[in-house]
Amino acid sequence: MIETRLINILERNPAHVKFYKTTHIRESGTWRMILTHTCIITDDVKGLSLFYQTVLGINPVLYREDYSEFNTERGNLSICARI
Secondary structure (H helix, E strand, O other): OHHHHHHHHHHHOHHHEEEEEEEEEEEOOEEEEEEEEEEEEEOOHHHHHHHHHHHHOOOOOEEEOOEEEEEOOOOEEEEEEOO
């Protein structure tokens, strides 16, 4: 699942993460945490966007020089330029 891969990457590289938000859902009687939004601040939006495009196997829905955004089934990943 894309969310699981993304959470694993974020937990291994916490210095990149500026913000992330989770929520909980109940499936088959069990509560499960899901990632709903992550924002990564970087000096290299293009490079990090290409990295996550490869890792997630999806294209960004929005791409600019200073911002890109990926939508997964249950959440978003934003990559923003450091100001």
